[in-house]
Amino acid sequence: MKAMEQSPPPSESKVLLELNGVRKYFPIKGGVLKRVQGNVKAVESISLKVFEGESLGVVGESGCGKSTLGRTILGLEELTDGKIIFNDQEIQDLKKKEKKKFVKEMQMIFQDPYASLNPRQRVGHALDEVFRMHTKLPADERRMAVVDLLKEVGLKEESYDRYPHEFSGGQRQRIGIARAIALNPQFIICDEAVSALDVSVQAQVLKLLKTLQRKYNLSYLFISHDLGVVQYFCDRVLVMYLGNAVEMGTVKDIFKHPLHPYTQALLSAIPRPSVHGRKERIRLTGDMPNPADPPSGCPFHTRCPIAQDVCVTDKPAWVEHRENHFAACHFA
Amino acid sequence: MTTTVQPVPHQENRKKREKYYVTTLKRLFSNKLAIAGLVIVVLQVLMAIFAPLITPYDPVAQNLMKSELPVFSEGHWLGTDNYGRDVWSRIVYGARISLVVGVVAVSLGLIGGVTLGLLGGYYRKLDSPIMRIVDLLFSFPGILLAMLIIAILGTSLINVAIAISIWSIPTCARIVRGSVLSVKEKEYIMAMRSMGASDLRIMVKHILPNITAPIIVFATMRMATAILSTAALSFLGLGAQPPTPEWGAMISQGQDFMWSAPHLTIVPGIAIMLTVFAFNVLGDGLRDALDPNMNID
Numbered sequence: 001m002k003a004m005e006q007s008p009p010p011s012e013s014k015v016l017l018e019l020n021g022v023r024k025y026f027p028i029k030g031g032v033l034k035r036v037q038g039n040v041k042a043v044e045s046i047s048l049k050v051f052e053g054e055s056l057g058v059v060g061e062s063g064c065g066k067s068t069l070g071r072t073i074l075g076l077e078e079l080t081d082g083k084i085i086f087n088d089q090e091i092q093d094l095k096k097k098e099k100k101k102f103v104k105e106m107q108m109i110f111q112d113p114y115a116s117l118n119p120r121q122r123v124g125h126a127l128d129e130v131f132r133m134h135t136k137l138p139a140d141e142r143r144m145a146v147v148d149l150l151k152e153v154g155l156k157e158e159s160y161d162r163y164p165h166e167f168s169g170g171q172r173q174r175i176g177i178a179r180a181i182a183l184n185p186q187f188i189i190c191d192e193a194v195s196a197l198d199v200s201v202q203a204q205v206l207k208l209l210k211t212l213q214r215k216y217n218l219s220y221l222f223i224s225h226d227l228g229v230v231q232y233f234c235d236r237v238l239v240m241y242l243g244n245a246v247e248m249g250t251v252k253d254i255f256k257h258p259l260h261p262y263t264q265a266l267l268s269a270i271p272r273p274s275v276h277g278r279k280e281r282i283r284l285t286g287d288m289p290n291p292a293d294p295p296s297g298c299p300f301h302t303r304c305p306i307a308q309d310v311c312v313t314d315k316p317a318w319v320e321h322r323e324n325h326f327a328a329c330h331f332a
Numbered sequence: 333m334t335t336t337v338q339p340v341p342h343q344e345n346r347k348k349r350e351k352y353y354v355t356t357l358k359r360l361f362s363n364k365l366a367i368a369g370l371v372i373v374v375l376q377v378l379m380a381i382f383a384p385l386i387t388p389y390d391p392v393a394q395n396l397m398k399s400e401l402p403v404f405s406e407g408h409w410l411g412t413d414n415y416g417r418d419v420w421s422r423i424v425y426g427a428r429i430s431l432v433v434g435v436v437a438v439s440l441g442l443i444g445g446v447t448l449g450l451l452g453g454y455y456r457k458l459d460s461p462i463m464r465i466v467d468l469l470f471s472f473p474g475i476l477l478a479m480l481i482i483a484i485l486g487t488s489l490i491n492v493a494i495a496i497s498i499w500s501i502p503t504c505a506r507i508v509r510g511s512v513l514s515v516k517e518k519e520y521i522m523a524m525r526s527m528g529a530s531d532l533r534i535m536v537k538h539i540l541p542n543i544t545a546p547i548i549v550f551a552t553m554r555m556a557t558a559i560l561s562t563a564a565l566s567f568l569g570l571g572a573q574p575p576t577p578e579w580g581a582m583i584s585q586g587q588d589f590m591w592s593a594p595h596l597t598i599v600p601g602i603a604i605m606l607t608v609f610a611f612n613v614l615g616d617g618l619r620d621a622l623d624p625n626m627n628i629d
Contacts, residue, residue, distance in 0.1 A: 074526050103528035115519035120541040129537075130527055179523070 057234035113172035124160030249325035366617020372610035440497030445504020453512025556611035
């Protein structure tokens, strides 16, 4: 797959969203008194910037905290620590009412198009409800807006009166996209938005997302475990491991010159057709450690092929090795 | 803009949409017992509605000249009681009382139970307190609880309905809570939250419509229990007072004439049995037809 037109270099665009040391711990309660006995460290001190009109991919194996990161940004999970700055305003401590303003600007597209729509609600009504909650439009204007939305995502007007079970997976995902763009947001989190779809449908949905991005100057946080899709769709990539950011850079840098051994291992796992025979695959042994009891030092040292003593004792710093190319490894 | 878009009805879509209800009904009708239950319930409702038209006598009018007539007597096909009141008329009017008390009791129980269940299932913090109250209600035997409530409120059919409804609340609350817990984790609820929907909107518009099946089944089965309990409480003298033609009260009065006029206890007994049976098998049929595992997607 050839990468789509890349956005202008990040430095020229405006920062839309900034995360500063964002942490999300889930307390483990136990015993008779339900005391906190420990924490599952789902997201551990993530800092990043998302620029206007760009797609930032977030990759990592299942359980690495990428979905939790998305939900935490949106406020669906309570933040444990850190700052979330959206449009130059800190939003992590806002009250529910003040937050409503930002709800319009940040939306989410969910993974499972079969589960993300209420099976007992007509598609038109589901979209209408968004306008009902956030605008004061009269009924006929709302209906027109919904029909426009349906057309925008490539669905027919007739879809208005149908129930979700009458649609295919790809069509449902389009409905999910319509719902997400209904309020003209600036920022959309795509949580594995195409993972549940067939490859051919994936391409269509990705194309739709790209078109919408150009049209409305949207920014995406594109959470995925599919590196191929990320390479095709995103401008920059964040690689996560066990709740930690291990590497971040442009798609080109990450895919051509990965610095972190975990990224290298991930990339070597992508199946690629080649006439020269397969490249050596870096195999990681063992499982991901328990996020409730992460290893000391570098979180990756238990599985890292090049780990040394220093990795066990010291946590590597988040260093900018090249322009806009960060990595957390002692040997990068 | 002046143009308004009119809703477009689509014959084809409507057909598809109706398919779910059609398949549910088909399932229900393929169950012979459920059909029997449904027929009895419908007959009873008709009986209750048209009571004055199908009864030749006033259910409380006495005629001491014709007391204790056996079944199939001329003019009184179910006989008369010790005061010469027509048993058929009393049974028909009794159906009215049973159904009304049942419906009122179940509705009140549903209102309480669904509210508590929704709150308990949705808000984690309310879950424990609400469920402990429910457990408390559960710990009393049903009839004892009803007697206690009637002892406080006084004997009357309305109080019987209230007592039975209070006793229905814990079961209903548990069923609803369980369903809410499973629906709450669905992604579409998360989607609504990310849209900034209020809790009330999520509960009423998105959770409630998705848990109707267990509620319908519960309500139907509970009708049977409610009717039986009304009869039981009236039999004990805590519900309907003479001369009200209530089935339980009729059995209670007929006891003294067990040997001379056994139909005074047997006929209302059969009426109660048939009704309870009908609602129970209908509920069973509905549960199978509305099987939550059925693929509606």
